[in-house]
Amino acid sequence: MGILRPAAECLCEDCKHRILTRGWKPDQLFPPDNDCQACMETAMRTAARYPEGIIPSSSLQKTGQLTxxxxxxxxxxxxxxxxxxxxxxxxxxxxxxxxxxxxxxxxxxxxxxxxxxxxxxxxxxxxxxxxxxxxxxxxxxxxxxxxxxxxxxxxxxxxxxxxxxxxxxxxxxxxxxxxxxxxxxxxxxxxxxxxxxxxxxxxxxxxxxxxxxxxxxxxxxxxxSSAPSTAQPPARPSAPTTNTAPISGGSVMSTLAEQARNALNIANEKADFVRGALQQAGLDIDDIIAQLAQVTTDAETVQQASGIYQQAKADLEKLQGLVNTAIDTTQQHAGVL
CATH class of the missing domain: 1.20.58 (Methane Monooxygenase Hydroxylase; Chain G, domain 1)
Structure with missing residues (x-):
């Protein structure tokens, strides 16, 4: 579990509620906001019981430590x-x-x-x-x-x-x-x-x-998975920018759409090269694993190397899936421009 500050053991109910609902601000060392008399009195009574200065985490409700x-x-x-x-x-x-x-x-x-x-x-x-x-x-x-x-x-x-x-x-x-x-x-x-x-x-x-x-x-x-619906995604705050000139007119929008399509096409062309390189890397790793399998030794280092290459092959396949998904997504977007 994370570090539980000993000060938490001395929180009054009001300060505990505020911290649980609003977070523990950086300046709230102890007592919270350095001005809570109730917390200070509790801290002094608690410290008197533990002169060595170590306050055990026992007074708060607890279900058990996080592993x-x-x-x-x-x-x-x-x-x-x-x-x-x-x-x-x-x-x-x-x-x-x-x-x-x-x-x-x-x-x-x-x-x-x-x-x-x-x-x-x-x-x-x-x-x-x-x-x-x-x-x-x-x-x-x-x-x-x-x-x-x-x-x-x-x-x-x-x-x-x-x-x-x-x-x-x-x-x-x-x-x-x-x-x-x-x-x-x-x-x-x-x-x-x-x-x-x-x-x-x-x-x-x-x-x-x-x-x-x-x-x-x-x-x-x-x-x-979703059928047509009127549900809306969460509203995203607008990103202010220094460019406040409005864009209007069909020709301008058409030009912007064409630029976007060209950019997506270029991105997908490069992604195809990436996909091909990943496929070739997977084939090369298969060859490496096959070569290591021919080594007639029980050396732990060779077995370990083979295991690492097999994990690398699995990682490559996962990465190929991500690249394929990204390509499909950009192609779909290009189709609606």
Whole structure:
């Protein structure tokens, strides 16, 4: 489980409620906001009982510790939530990474993204707080949403809240980010879970290219499985830009459509080369595996190498599937332009 601050044991009910519902802000060290007399009095009484300065985590309701595997699964979906929501809100995700939480629970993960045009602080808040919303829902889904774990993930939310506050926004913007992530969760969840699955498969290091292909695959499945309906996807905040000149007129729109089709055709041509290269790489790996099988030795190193090549072949086949899905998706889009 994440680091549970001893201060959590001394929270008064009002401060506990505020932290559980609004997150643990970076400046809320202890007592929260440094001005809660009730928390201070509890801390002094508690510290008097433990002169060695170690306050055991015992006073909060608790169902049990998260195993290292559970903690890693929670962190992976937390980062997947940041990445998927950022992409869906029009941001350019450049990195998705989860460290070796099994060895170092402090080394969690990170998602980097770039903004297009002027920063939309409300979209940033939704992306930042999607991780905390994911944590709370993950705990509930796994029957672990007790006070200890909820306070712990609230404490872990400090960094994400700090991203929003660091841009000059206030607590109301953070609250809005939480509200929007909660409201849109049912729409976001299929994408988040798919990205989390791939992030797990690639052991915490997922390329943005694979993430975009996975999201495209989810879009494709939803299109195929859904009948015509009036249901609308979650409203995405507009991305302000310095170019405010309106585009109008049939000839201009036609030119833009033609440019888009040309760009998609070029992309698919390059993707065909990628697909061919992956197919050839798969054949070469088959040859390598066959050659290693002829080595009449029980050497562990040769067997290990063969196993690695077989895993590489499986990874290539999975990557080929993603490339095929991406090509199909762009072809469908080109057909409607």
């Amino acid at each position: 290292p595997e559970q903690f890693r699964a929670k962190v992976i979906r937390h980062e997947a939530a940041h990445a998927a929501v950022a992409h869906l809100l029009g941001m350019d995700v450049t990195r998705i990474y989860v460290g070796d939480t099994r060895e170092d629970p402090v080394e969690l993960g990170s998602v980097d993204w770039k903004f297009t045009g002027e920063l939309n602080i409300e979209a940033l808040a939704e992306v930042s707080m999607a991780g905390w919303v994911s944590d709370r829902k993950w705990l509930a889904e796994n029957g672990l949403d007790d006070e200890t774990h909820l306070v712990s993930v609230s404490s872990e939310s400090r960094a994400d809240i700090g991203v929003v506050l660091g841009r000059g926004a206030g607590g109301a913007t953070v609250d809005l980010g939480v509200q929007r992530a909660e409201e849109n969760w049912s729409d976001y969840a299929p994408y988040i879970n798919a990205v989390a699955e791939e992030l797990t498969y690639f052991d915490g290091d997922l390329t943005p290219l694979v993430m975009r292909a996975v999201i495209g695959e989810v879009d494709d499945r939803r299109r195929r």
